[in-house]
Amino acid sequence: MAARAGVALKTVSRVVNDEPGVTPATAERVRAAIEALGFRRNDGARLLRTGHTASIGLVLEDIGDPFYSALSRAVEDVAHQHGSLLFTGSSDEDPLRERELTLAFCARRVDGLIIIPASEDHTYLLPEIAAGVASVFVDRPAGLIGADAVLSDNAGGARTGVTHLISQGHQRIGYIGDDPGIYTAALRHRGYLDALAQAGLPGQESWTALAVPDAAGVQVALARMLAGPAPVTALFCGNSRVTVLVLRELAVLGRTLSLVGFDDFELADLLTPGITVIAQDPSEMGRIAAKLLFRRLAGEGGPAQRIELATRLITRGSGEIPPERLG
Amino acid sequence: MAARAGVALKTVSRVVNDEPGVTPATAERVRAAIEALGFRRNDGARLLRTGHTASIGLVLEDIGDPFYSALSRAVEDVAHQHGSLLFTGSSDEDPLRERELTLAFCARRVDGLIIIPASEDHTYLLPEIAAGVASVFVDRPAGLIGADAVLSDNAGGARTGVTHLISQGHQRIGYIGDDPGIYTAALRHRGYLDALAQAGLPGQESWTALAVPDAAGVQVALARMLAGPAPVTALFCGNSRVTVLVLRELAVLGRTLSLVGFDDFELADLLTPGITVIAQDPSEMGRIAAKLLFRRLAGEGGPAQRIELATRLITRGSGEIPPERLG
DNA sequence: TTGAAAGCGCTACCAG
DNA sequence: CTGGTAGCGCTTTCAA
Numbered sequence: 301m302a303a304r305a306g307v308a309l310k311t312v313s314r315v316v317n318d319e320p321g322v323t324p325a326t327a328e329r330v331r332a333a334i335e336a337l338g339f340r341r342n343d344g345a346r347l348l349r350t351g352h353t354a355s356i357g358l359v360l361e362d363i364g365d366p367f368y369s370a371l372s373r374a375v376e377d378v379a380h381q382h383g384s385l386l387f388t389g390s391s392d393e394d395p396l397r398e399r400e401l402t403l404a405f406c407a408r409r410v411d412g413l414i415i416i417p418a419s420e421d422h423t424y425l426l427p428e429i430a431a432g433v434a435s436v437f438v439d440r441p442a443g444l445i446g447a448d449a450v451l452s453d454n455a456g457g458a459r460t461g462v463t464h465l466i467s468q469g470h471q472r473i474g475y476i477g478d479d480p481g482i483y484t485a486a487l488r489h490r491g492y493l494d495a496l497a498q499a500g501l502p503g504q505e506s507w508t509a510l511a512v513p514d515a516a517g518v519q520v521a522l523a524r525m526l527a528g529p530a531p532v533t534a535l536f537c538g539n540s541r542v543t544v545l546v547l548r549e550l551a552v553l554g555r556t557l558s559l560v561g562f563d564d565f566e567l568a569d570l571l572t573p574g575i576t577v578i579a580q581d582p583s584e585m586g587r588i589a590a591k592l593l594f595r596r597l598a599g600e601g602g603p604a605q606r607i608e609l610a611t612r613l614i615t616r617g618s619g620e621i622p623p624e625r626l627g
Numbered sequence: 628m629a630a631r632a633g634v635a636l637k638t639v640s641r642v643v644n645d646e647p648g649v650t651p652a653t654a655e656r657v658r659a660a661i662e663a664l665g666f667r668r669n670d671g672a673r674l675l676r677t678g679h680t681a682s683i684g685l686v687l688e689d690i691g692d693p694f695y696s697a698l699s700r701a702v703e704d705v706a707h708q709h710g711s712l713l714f715t716g717s718s719d720e721d722p723l724r725e726r727e728l729t730l731a732f733c734a735r736r737v738d739g740l741i742i743i744p745a746s747e748d749h750t751y752l753l754p755e756i757a758a759g760v761a762s763v764f765v766d767r768p769a770g771l772i773g774a775d776a777v778l779s780d781n782a783g784g785a786r787t788g789v790t791h792l793i794s795q796g797h798q799r800i801g802y803i804g805d806d807p808g809i810y811t812a813a814l815r816h817r818g819y820l821d822a823l824a825q826a827g828l829p830g831q832e833s834w835t836a837l838a839v840p841d842a843a844g845v846q847v848a849l850a851r852m853l854a855g856p857a858p859v860t861a862l863f864c865g866n867s868r869v870t871v872l873v874l875r876e877l878a879v880l881g882r883t884l885s886l887v888g889f890d891d892f893e894l895a896d897l898l899t900p901g902i903t904v905i906a907q908d909p910s911e912m913g914r915i916a917a918k919l920l921f922r923r924l925a926g927e928g929g930p931a932q933r934i935e936l937a938t939r940l941i942t943r944g945s946g947e948i949p950p951e952r953l954g
Numbered sequence: 955t956t957g958a959a960a961g962c963g964c965t966a967c968c969a970g
Numbered sequence: 971c972t973g974g975t976a977g978c979g980c981t982t983t984c985a986a
Contacts, residue, residue: 311972313965321971338754343734344675345963348978353671355714355735363715364700364910366693366893373691376717385731387682388690388715390703404712407670408682427665547897566693567894570874583691638956640981648955672979676962 316341347409356593357387357405359398360416364390366566367540367582368416371438374586375414382594384411395419406433412593414586419443434596436589440483446604448596450589454484454562457578457611458491459498461560462536464576464613466499469622470534470558472507474525476518476546477538477562479511488538488562507532518545526555533623534558540565543575556626560619562611574616585609643668674736683920684714684732686725687743691717693893694867694909695743698765701913702741709921711738722746733760739920741913746770761923765916767810773931775923777916781811781889784905784938785818786825788887789863791903791940793826796949797861797885799834801852803845803873804865804889806838815865815889834859845872853882860950861885867892870902883953887946889938901943912936 314322315330333339347353358375360368372388379386387405391398398418402425405413412434415422420443429435429447437449465473475492478485489510496503509521525532535557537543543561550557561568564579588607641649642657660666674680685702687695699715706713714732718725725745729752732740739761742749747770756762756772764776792800802819805812816837823830836848852859862884864870870888877884888895891906915934 314972317965323971326972338757340754340758341734342675342736342963343731344671344680344736345978346965348669348671348675348963348980349965351978362700363690363703364697366696369693369696369699370691372696372715373689373717376690376715380716385714385735386716387712388699388703389707389713390700404670407668408712409669409671427667430665431667544894544897551897565893567871567892567898570871570878570898571894572899641956644981650955653955669979672962673981674962675964675979676981678962 312339352411353409354383355385355387355408355410356412356414356590357389357402357408357410358414359389359391359401359405361393361418362390363388367563367580371416371582371586374583375590378587378590378594382597384594391416391418393418395421399424403428412436412597414438414589414593415442416440417442422447434593436593436596438585438589441606448589448592448605448607450585450592450607450609452484452580452585452609453611454487455491455494457580458488458536458538458562459495460491460611460613461562461576461578461619462492462495463499464615464619465534465536465558465560466495466501468534468558468620469624471501471623472504472530472532472534473501474507474509474521474532474535475538476509476512476521476535476542478542481511485510485538492536512542512545515545515548518542518549522546522549522553526553532557533626534560534619537561539563540577543577547571547575556621558619558621558623558626564614568614569616571618573618573621576613576615576617576619579612579614581609581612639666679738680736681710682712682714682735682737683739683741683917684716684729684735684737685741686716686718686728686732688720688745689717690715694890694907698743698909698913701910702917705914705917705921709924711921718743718745720745722748726751730755739763739924741765741916741920742769743767744769749774761920763916763920763923765912768933775916775919775932775934777912777919777934777936779811779907779912779936780938781814782818782821784907785815785863785865785889786822787818787938787940788889788903788905788946789819789822790826791942791946792861792863792885792887793822793828795861795885795947796951798828798950799831799857799859799861800828801834801836801848801859801862802865803836803839803848803862803869805869812837812865819863839869839872842872842875845869845876849873849876849880853880859884860953861887861946864888866890867904870904874898874902883948885946885948885950885953887940891941895941896943898945900945900948903940903942903944903946906939906941908936908939 312330315327356379376386389401395418406428415437416439422442422445437447441449477489480486480489506524512518512521537546540563560576562578564577568575639657642654683706703713716728722745733755742764743766749769749772764774768776804816807813807816833851839845839848864873867890887903889905891904895902
């Protein structure tokens with residue numbers, strides 16, 4: 301400690317922390333010494349003593365994905381407002397990695413956790429929660445434990461999108477989406493089915509492709525939907541990755557379909573036609589989750605909250621092509 | 628410490644750290660106690676003793692920007708390989724915030740720093756570096772201090788892009804870019820000027836717009852370039868933000884220009900025509916920077932390195948429209 | 955193979 | 971107003 305260096309001894313702590321009870325004169329002397337010796341307080345040690353680390357951990361699927369990076373930014377801003385630093389880690393949708401990451405953050409004694417879960421079982425978090433780590437789940441709820449969660453209205457959003465296509469006159473509407481083992485994917489598929497049922501429209505197995513991972517999968521799925529005498533005239537895509545893959549394949553095939561996608565994406569408005577989407581608001585999700593986390597950290601009690609955010613239909617052209625205008 | 632709880636006392640440490648010299652029997656007993664009591668090692672305390680924190684700090688402009696989020700992901704992957712956790716912070720291009728963030732990371736005693744600088748003066752880092760914090764700068768070099776840096780060939784990339792337009796037969800080529808006070812922006816503008824000079828083409832002041840921040844600015848700039856009897860037939864955009872704004876404005880105007888943009892972006896290939904770009908590789912930049920950082924952390928000496936990465940011309944259509952084919 | 959003590963850098967608490 | 975002392979939870983060093 302640079303105490304003796306200046307002149308005073310462990311009064312340094314007081315001046316560093318702006319505590320009351322120090323003569324301006326001595327304070328100034330200490331400050332000079334600090335400056336001269338290049339003293340840097342070790343927050344690690346400080347926070348070992350005080351108990352909280354003024355840092356939170358964010359575990360998400362992939363920080364490189366624009367959706368999550370937008371969310372991440374919102375979380376960071378709220379954390380900054382509260383004087384907290386942010387640890388980030390990508391799980392790559394791997395439950396084991398999620399767990400490792402989360403536990404590593406806990407070992408660092410983060411004050412709180414924001415988790416976009418990849419795992420279905422978060423009982424491993426129970427001891428941590430008992431030890432006082434606050435945690436908020438985003439995009440998908442926690443598995444097997446009660447915890448705060450900020451979610452989108454996945455089913456409702458998909459229903460709105462498909463209903464929009466129906467209202468344009470479409471009767472044969474396809475669906476391409478993720479593995480229904482994924483929480484959001486299952487709900488979106490459900491929304492699709494609900495919309496059809498509500499309109500009294502028949503579904504058909506060949507019109508649905510789940511667990512489509514890549515371009516090849518999309519190619520096969522589309523080929524199936526477009527084959528035969530009564531091909532699909534419209535398509536609902538379960539996420540923006542699929543939407544983009546479909547757009548590429550449609551371009552290759554030289555075909556046009558009326559199309560609505562779940563999730564907005566950059567430049568969706570600049571394509572021709574513009575892509576109609578069901579938009580979530582990742583920033584808003586991050587902001588709300590982070591605010592809730594800090595309220596918990598501030599001592600707010602009450603049962604686990606489940607906040608569901610509405611989605612928004614943004615019409616840009618691709619979803620407003622009636623069946624008769626298709627080539 | 629959960630020592631007395633199990634049975635043994637501070638032998639726990641040995642077990643937790645897989646140190647040699649523990650009977651399997653006692654080890655098992657300790658492990659059981661750990662499990663039972665839900666013991667969680669406090670890495671903060673551990674690392675206070677050992678001196679290194681197994682964490683690095685990344686300060687960038689905006690984690691919400693796809694370019695930086697891709698870079699960030701690459702850094703995270705390398706950090707993970709080395710058993711390090713990652714602090715992330717966005718400076719919003721504000722020198723003060725960059726400094727705050729960096730110093731906050733240093734107070735947390737991160738082992739190393741990866742900085743995408745917003746500031747022109749990094750002398751504030753000197754004491755930290757003297758204290759042993761390794762640091763690598765990315766995208767732009769450090770200001771006023773010698774430090775490792777990983778950069779793109781901004782001038783060369785811009786020169787390639789503009790030369791490409793010239794080779795398509797264009798003689799009146801405009802440039803819209805950022806404030807030349809920004810390191811990368813100045814170099815890209817220089818590349819543009821160099822390419823024109825090299826081809827013996829005249830420049831014209833009205834063809835250049837620097838420090839264009841928003842859609843309104845782009846609108847004005849384009850109007851100027853397209854006015855008169857000898858309007859610009861091609862355009863080089865200094866960054867992807869500008870490229871997208873230009874695309875929107877051209878769509879509004881119903882005009883076409885041959886166009887090359889610095890920086891690749893999602894869906895550039897799906898637009899009609901596809902957008903020809905000079906691509907950087909943000910992942911590669913992040914990866915290289917992080918690897919260099921960990922080599923420094925491992926004790927590699929030598930003078931500050933300056934690594935310059937090549938850019939890549941990706942032709943997709945927009946840059947291959949000859950002047951005579953423009954409406 | 956195991957135990958005890960010292961100390962990392964800081965703040966909390968109680969004396970002076 | 972200022973100083974000393976204890977101790978946060980861990981590792982390290984030396985002794986048993």
